[in-house]
Amino acid sequence: MNEIVPSAVPREGRDAAARRVTGALSPAAIDRLLADAEDAGVGIDGEGGLLQQMMKAVLERALQVEMADHLGYEAGDPAGRGSGNSRNGRYPKTVTTTAGPVTVDVPRDRTGAFEPVIVPKGKRRLAQVDDMILSLYARGMTTRDITAHLKEVYGTDASPALISRITDVVSDEITAWQNRPVDEVYPILYIDALRVKVRDGGMVTSKAAHLVIGVDVDGIKNVLGIWLQDNEGAKFWLNVLTQLKNRGLKDALIVCCDGLTGLPEAISTVWDKAIIQTCVTHLIRSSMKYVTYTDRKKVAAALKPIYGAATESEALSALDQLRDEYGKNYPGLIASWERAWEEFIPFLAFDREIRRVIYTTNAIESLNYQLRKITKNRGHFPSDDAAIKLLYLGIRRIEGRHIDGDGPIPKGRTRGTGTLGWKRAMNHFMLAFPDRLPL
Structure with a gap:
């Protein structure tokens, strides 16, 4: 039986089918089912319940339709x-469904050529169950948590090893995603990292999971890849950026990053025209660590004239004023700005519309925040691949299944997430970089 792709069915056909389903599930029809179940002493859910019986009936009917189509x-x-071929009885098979374990009678043919689609040979779970397991895993539940959940809710025995094997089905998907072609030009790249603990060589070590997010010419943000490394350096970053270049990324206008060892040098080597910009929010936050709680509001107000300055000279004057007022009590505050000054001042050269969209790496910080939520339940990962698998599934859940930029986009959906104020900023990007953006 050929699998029908919903988008391939004409709209009017889908609408008519939906009306028929609605009619079959009308309140009157459901009331009759409930009344018959009550008369027969059958519960709604649980072992032998109405939902389980309906699941069994629907699956067995679907299998009969598949067999008829096959023969x-x-x-x-x-x-x-x-x-030359005919039906040859049935055999029982228990499958895990969202209604719990259901034993169905699977038809056979004499030649043994029948390959059911809805309950494939060798599988004991419906596809929706695998999707549910992947969803639970992507939300941070451990394999043991999922095992306990399936047992408690669906009465299904599934070992942690089985759960791990189910989630491993995305391995090929991850490889394809990590190596997919990317756009030739990104107006903005964000680069940041979060820490994860991984067992490596018999020891648990803390590694940095580096994420690169590209904002394309339409203002859509997509994660371009994940790179796991325990030590950063120019060689590591040169390898990462060269991979992106080999995947098609010829130019990046602005690269927003923070204090990653060797990264500025690697950016200059791979994309020599790229402007390296520190994250202003990170700079403010790191410098405020040196300020006592009682003075934070006053110091935060004193910092605004620096990052809100129209020119570098105006920003320098504001920094001098900050130094005169708070330098004695908070020398670390002043030193933070002085160390980052060269990576901060490119920000001041842009129109305010561009400043608004490159002001901060909040886009990647928000993603990192959500990823930290799903990794915190694990003391450590058994391998680098296990860490990348969870991070990828988390990204896929957060951004939607179309984060790879391939395939049809469902109605009302976009790939990745948009950028507020992008149209206005893009007009100024075209003025600032007239020969580097596609028309």
């Missing part, structure tokens, strides 16, 4: 005589 004739049809 080319319905059961009892004289057209099957002499066809």
